[in-house]
Amino acid sequence: MRITVLKNTATLTDLQPQGGPARPVTQPPCAFSGIDVDLAGAAPHQTGIWECTPGKFERVLPNAEVMHILTGACIFTPTEGEPLHIQAGDTLFFPAHTTGVWHITETLRKVFFIVAQ
Structure with a gap:
């Protein structure tokens, strides 16, 4: 089993x-950019x-998606909800169909895990 390590992901x-x-x-x-990580067994x-x-x-x-914000800031306004002010250090748990x-x-950078349906 191989463990993937990405050093200093914020930079x-x-x-x-x-x-x-x-x-x-x-x-x-x-503009989007990133690195997709092939996580064995996931x-x-x-x-x-x-x-x-x-x-x-x-x-x-x-x-559904879990994300941890590494750098940057944003506002997410749910279709039926109040704006959420999000910044580096925050962790979010989005239910499916959000x-x-x-x-x-x-400029926002995050670690993400998207749950397949």
Whole structure:
């Protein structure tokens, strides 16, 4: 069994371009980058490091997700809820089918685990 270690993930520079949001709210749209980590025994779930430049976009991911914010700041406004001010050091647990708008105010980097449906 191989253990994956990503050193200094808050400042890691080997992130790969991953396009942008499916439903941008601002132009130009945010840019995504990251590293997907193949975690043996966790398939079909997804995990890795993800980064997003400032801007706004709709969250359309139907999956539950756990994330820990490494750097940056944002506001997430759930479709039926109050804005959540999020910053480095925060950990979030999104139930499946959570929708709303991300407003990335400072380039955001997170560790994520997406639960496949």
